[in-house]
Amino acid sequence: MHYNLSHLKQLESEAIFIMREVASQFDKPVLLFSGGKDSIVMVRLAQKAFWPARIPFPLMHIDTGHNFAETIEFRDKLVSDVGAELIVKLVQDSIDKGRVVEEKGINASRNSLQTTTLLDAIEELQFDAAFGGARRDEEKARAKERFFSHRDEFGQWDPKNQRPELWNLFNGRKNFGEHFRVFPLSNWTEMDVWQYIAAENLDIPSIYFSHTRKIFERHGMLLAESSFLKPVHGEKSEDRVVRFRTVGDMTCTGAVESIASTLEDIIQEVAAARVTERGGRADDKRSDSAMEDRKKQGYF
Amino acid sequence: MSQLDFSSDKYLNMDLLRFTTAGSVDDGKSTLIGRLLFDSKSIFEDQLEHVEEASKKMGGHQMNLALVTDGLKAEREQGITIDVAYRYFATPKRKFIIADTPGHIQYTRNMVTGASTANLAIVLVDARNGVVEQTCRHAFIASLLQIKHLVLCVNKMDLVDYDEETFNRIKNKFDDFSSKLDIQDIHYIPISALKGDNVVDQSANMAWYKGSTLLYTLESVHIASDHNFVDARFPVQRVIRPQSDKFHDFRGYAGRIEGGIFKPGDEVIALPSGFTSKVKTVETLEGKLEEAFPPMSVVMTLEDDIDISRGDMIAKPNNQPRIGQDIDIMVCWLNEKKLQLRGKYAIKHTTKSARCVVREVKYKVDINNLHKIEDDLVVGLNDIGRITIRTTEPLFHDAYKQNRSTGSMILVDEHTNETVGAGMII
Structure with a gap:
């Protein structure tokens, strides 16, 4: 049939719809950007959602300091090509301020320390919605995540008490100090992301x-x-x-x-x-x- | 199954089927999903290792396919599914999104949630028990949410010696019940999720069954016409005004087409103002489109500068939605705090936010036998009832039957901000 949208186009349209909802329902959204393929797709979708206007929110990188040099170089180029605002928050600063303590031992990682840096940044800059590129196919705890995921004043997720999400009606109401995480790529799989990057000819x-x-x-x-x-x-x-x-x-x-x-x-x-x-x-x-x-x- | 072909041109032409699964406790729903994912090679080795480990921890001897879909720690410990979980798999023909909803009586709200975006519902019955109250409840919800296709899977056929009579008896009983429902397309399939009969591969144990396997059915159900392509509806999500040098005077309306087809030159009406104009362009970053149809997200520009903002709707002068403040809806209640008669709620309908007061509860529906309940009008968690609301502003709406997007709304508690009701406009 002539009026049939392919599955990737449907996913794209869904993600654009969600980005526009967030930009309209929230005062100060931010897009969490790691330089990885999912966040690259997110930036592309944000461009499409608001074109010909610019992306109406900043990108934010929570930087552990343990980066692949290639990723940072890529990040900076993309940000300048798109003309977006980039905020970088360093886990090192959280360590220096004594907000977190670095893990010890040979498997030490700063991965979990990012949470504090992220929540501090959200609080400091008063973001009320943070876009993430997480997908439900990545991991079993993500399979139950909502598009609009409510976080309490401690930034916590309560998987047993999530708001039901029906049709395409997204409820972003919240109290002061609470925020939302929003996942426009929820329904994408790893394969969808790669196919989209290929179809859109995106740099990675x-x-x-x-x-x-x-x-x-x-x-x-x-x-x-x-x-x-x-x-x-x-x-x-x-x-x-x-x-x-x-x-x-x-x-x-x-x-x-x-x-x-x-x-x-x-x-x-x-x-x-x-x-x-x-x-x-x-x-x-x-x-x-x-x-x-x-x-x-x-x-x- | 044939090897997946992921060459990009094929992949870009696959379509998308969203389906929901429902069954009673122990009907084998999780096993069925595990089987679909396993047989379509959508489970990765590290996930399988987790499942094997978890199966051993629970004392099982063989790998428990059901554990593939049990997401959260609490669920794995209790061995039940407590919330809607989404799963993904693809065959060369289609990509599938499964809304996996739990079957317990108290979780009607999850089933409604999963059903709200589905094209197709799989309802499972245990061949030994046949059609039970929960089967009827699931089918009713599928019908209420206007899922156009339903597949009744008679599971555990291996436990009734793959008996044709048993299958036919269940089929006839469900046929009787479903004649009272509003479902266009019903399929019946005898399966064993545990052994794999008729799930992906045709069963050698049921030569008497001449129909399709479940996977083939999922791949071939005709869904292209599930959208409404007749009644043009464009709820405005956002006004796009770049105010840049290059797009100095650009003023476009961003939104998703929720019905019908829009082309440049089409005469349109903006609601609520009632001003008419013509579509000038349909824009995307890739360029202008010759036409836009559901569910595309686009930016539309009009020939005339008229006042349009978020929550307004663009339609066609000769085909307008209903406009009104007194609206009858079927509501499914999602919250432990009961519906308050004369209570006020925030509502979301298309891109519009408003408030409403509950004027009247007309009746509740006994979802096991579809009888109206008129002597108990208290609408609590998991209840479904017909209510009348009055909204603070006119809504531009259609009957849910006509259009799932312009016919649906949610009610939100203004104090807790929780989504408490799912409404379908009558």
């Missing part, structure tokens, strides 16, 4: 593509050697041909061995993949309900 950081890098193995994960993370006794670093499926904190983002050097290669690889993209993340491996526990605290 180079670490998504195959490259050679110093890698060592820990708990079955391939970790990149860097000034933040060194192999310890018994672990050995060597040059391997890898790529990354996510671009999170360097200390807990695992690489996969891959020769995929184009988007089309990546799509074929994702189609054949037998492990979820989060399967490569040490932060989710801590326990079976690691993500659920972090989300309740106010994580992304």
Whole structure:
């Protein structure tokens, strides 16, 4: 039939609808931006939602300081191309102020410390809605997440007491001091994101593509050697041909061995993949309900 | 099943089916979803490892497919599903979104939530128990929410020796009941989710069954005409005014087409002002469109500068929505705090926010037998009733039957901000 919208176009339209709802229902939204593929898609959708006007809210990066250099370079270029405002909040500042204490031990990561930096930033800058690029297919605790996810004054998520979300009617009412997390990509899968990037011809950081890098193995994960993370006794670093499926904190983002050097290669690889993209993340491996526990605290 | 083809041109042409699953406790709903995901190769190894570990912790000997869909810690501990969870899988023909809703009596609200965006409902019955009260309740909710396609899966056929008679008996009983409902398209499939019969692959145990498997049915149900392409409706979400040098005088209306088709040159009317104009352009970042149809998100510009803002609606002069403040709705109550007669609530209807007062509760519906209840008009959690409301401003609306978008609304408690009621305009 002639009047039939493909599934990817339907997902795009749904996400645009949600972004426009947020811009209209809230006073001060912000888009959480990591430089990863999901947030790149989010920026593209925000451009489409308000075109020919500019994106009417800033982007905010919660920076652990443990970045892939390629991601930061990419981030800055994208922000300037789009003409958006970028806010960077550093986990290091939260540590310096004594708001959080750095984890110790060889598996130390700043991943969970981001929550404090994020909540502090939301409070300080009085954001009342924060867009995230999370998808329900990523992880089981996310499967029950709403598009409009209410957070109390402590920034906490209460999975047992979520507002029912019916049709396309989104209830963004809240009390002072509370905020919402909004997830326009809820219904997208990893494959949808890649296909969209290909269809829209979007640039992505180079670490998504195959490259050679110093890698060592820990708990079955391939970790990149860097000034933040060194192999310890018994672990050995060597040059391997890898790529990354996510671009999170360097200390807990695992690489996969891959020769995929184009988007089309990546799509074929994702189609054949037998492990979820989060399967490569040490932060989710801590326990079976690691993500659920972090989300309740106010994580992304 | 054939290997998935993810070449981009095919992928970009796949369509989207949203379906909801409902069943009583132990009807095997979670197992069925686990089976669909497993057999369509949508479960990854790390997820399977989790499931295997969790199965062992619970003392099971074989992998429990149902655990694939049990998301939250509390649920895994209690072995029940407590909220709507969304699952995704794709075949070369379609992408599927499953709204997995729990079957317990107290969770009608979740079922309504899941059903509100679905094209199709799967209702499960246990072949040993046949059609029970909950089956009727699920089917009624599917009908009330105007889900156009329903698949009755008679599950656990392996436990009744794959008996054709048993299947036919259940089918006839459901046929009787569903004749009182408003569902256009009903399919019956005998399955065993546990063993995989007729889920993805045709069952060798039921040669007597000549129909399609469940997956084939999901892939081939005709959904292209589920939207209303006749009555043009464009609720305005936002006014776009770039005020930049390049787009100095640009004034566009952002929104999603919720009905009908809009083309440049079409005569349109803006509500509530009643001013008429013509569509000048339909804009997207990629360029101008020759026409826009549901559910596209676009920006529309008009030939004349007329006053239009968020919450207004653009329609066609010869095909306008109903306009009014006194509205009858079927409401499903979602909150423990009961509906207050003469109580005031905030409402959201399309892109419009307003307030309403509940004027009258006309009757409640016994969702097990569809009888009207007129001697008890207290509408509490999970109750469904017909009420009359008066709104602070006119709403531009259609009957829910005509248009799910312009015919639906939510009621919000002004003190707790919770979404307390789901309303379908009669």
